[in-house]
Amino acid sequence: METFKGYLRSDGSVGVRNHVLVLPSVLCSANVARRISSAVPGSVVASHNQGCAQLGDDYKQTRRTLINTALNPNIAAVLVVGLGCERVSPHELRDIIQNHGKPAELIMIQDYGTVEAIERGTAIVKDMVKEASRIERKEVPLSSLILGMECGGSDFSSGLSANPVVGQVADILAQKKGRVILSETTELVGAEHLLFERMSDESMKQRFTKMLQRMIDESVKNSRDVVDKENVPNNISPGNVRGGLTTLEEKSLGAMIKGGKVPIVGVKEYGETVDSEPGLYLMDTPGYDVESVTGMVAGGATVVLFTTGQGTPTGHSIAPVIKITGNQETAKKMGENIDFDCSAIIYGEETLEESGEKLFDLVLRVANGELTKAEVLGQDDYSIWNVGIKL
Amino acid sequence: MKQAILLSVNDNVATVLERVGEGEEIQVKGVSQVETIVAKDEIPSGHKVAVRDIRKRERIIKYDNKIGVATADISTGQHVHVQNVVSERTEINEGGERA
Numbered sequence: 001m002e003t004f005k006g007y008l009r010s011d012g013s014v015g016v017r018n019h020v021l022v023l024p025s026v027l028c029s030a031n032v033a034r035r036i037s038s039a040v041p042g043s044v045v046a047s048h049n050q051g052c053a054q055l056g057d058d059y060k061q062t063r064r065t066l067i068n069t070a071l072n073p074n075i076a077a078v079l080v081v082g083l084g085c086e087r088v089s090p091h092e093l094r095d096i097i098q099n100h101g102k103p104a105e106l107i108m109i110q111d112y113g114t115v116e117a118i119e120r121g122t123a124i125v126k127d128m129v130k131e132a133s134r135i136e137r138k139e140v141p142l143s144s145l146i147l148g149m150e151c152g153g154s155d156f157s158s159g160l161s162a163n164p165v166v167g168q169v170a171d172i173l174a175q176k177k178g179r180v181i182l183s184e185t186t187e188l189v190g191a192e193h194l195l196f197e198r199m200s201d202e203s204m205k206q207r208f209t210k211m212l213q214r215m216i217d218e219s220v221k222n223s224r225d226v227v228d229k230e231n232v233p234n235n236i237s238p239g240n241v242r243g244g245l246t247t248l249e250e251k252s253l254g255a256m257i258k259g260g261k262v263p264i265v266g267v268k269e270y271g272e273t274v275d276s277e278p279g280l281y282l283m284d285t286p287g288y289d290v291e292s293v294t295g296m297v298a299g300g301a302t303v304v305l306f307t308t309g310q311g312t313p314t315g316h317s318i319a320p321v322i323k324i325t326g327n328q329e330t331a332k333k334m335g336e337n338i339d340f341d342c343s344a345i346i347y348g349e350e351t352l353e354e355s356g357e358k359l360f361d362l363v364l365r366v367a368n369g370e371l372t373k374a375e376v377l378g379q380d381d382y383s384i385w386n387v388g389i390k391l
Numbered sequence: 392m393k394q395a396i397l398l399s400v401n402d403n404v405a406t407v408l409e410r411v412g413e414g415e416e417i418q419v420k421g422v423s424q425v426e427t428i429v430a431k432d433e434i435p436s437g438h439k440v441a442v443r444d445i446r447k448r449e450r451i452i453k454y455d456n457k458i459g460v461a462t463a464d465i466s467t468g469q470h471v472h473v474q475n476v477v478s479e480r481t482e483i484n485e486g487g488e489r490a
Contacts, residue, residue: 156406246458249456346396
């Protein structure tokens, strides 16, 4: 059996990192949470601007994402930092995390004020980091890996090399009974017929169609604008257009390849936990990179494969983000941000299969503890997709 | 000679791998036999060139799939991009109708 060394959690899930998480329940407690985390190396913070004045689906999505972020297997223990009057209940967050068997504590700013809340929180996190450091990596099967597939700053090279290479990794992991998440609903518009073919379940198709329609409806409202004096489509970025992408359909056909040929076993809401069944899960997220990655990480992704044509520094506070480019120029200009260069495929100097195996090897090294460039550079992005108007 | 990649025999556009100047020859490689076309526009690196004549309202095909609709007649060797293509799924023509 092929294995890697990961952190086996009490619920049977496996992390590739062993972070202590400082989790603000609301924007109002995010500053204190950041200051607690910065005082204790070894902790991470999921700083966000949601948590209050939200209703209905928007509130539910924020709550679900915060809970599931804390339950990601890369997290060893959690300090929830609450304000006291917010809509997302910090007490409930702590209780739910504890009920899943994960150590969790709570500090409320309205009980102490800023200075004492930081002092008390820092003392708690310091002990949690010490305790977490005693957990050792153990040999675990590759089937326990959950990969999130993302693309950002796409250009012509993404669909020709980086995305197909990531698709190879999806296929390799699927053979080993692992799980893969493909997100960015907008960037599946125009490629849905190719995904429908891989769904066995009619209700799955219906949910997926509804997800797509929401993004199409939003797109149609504002189809084009003048940006830098050029009339460009709004549902792809000006950088996509400069990089040679013309329409959303073209971008989508290049993007959906990140899921390889893996059978689709689930369609998930934003931040919803994936099931135990191996295969590919589609998650409803925007194409906005950090929000999409946060959704997949809340869904359980422990490693993120992020392709980029034009280059981006994006990382994540909870999961290592491996950045992959098929653009030779980007690999040169942004070498400090790029973990894997697969431009050789475009020039016929390497096959897709060869590159896929090399990338899978890098994924395993990262799962075993090798740091990604985004981790080394402290790129701790985190952002929750907000789907309603705040009151 | 400058090069372009054709991804499927049914595609009517190919991707150029470096900037091509107007009047320069482009070798189109990939799934079909190598053919040479002449660029009728300047084409930036990574952008698409028409490998055959495309009529207004005809679909643009890449990856063996439709990626949009031509809003003008496009002849072989022309730059195919946002100035002469719209999304069939999400864009609306200037006349207000769905492309």
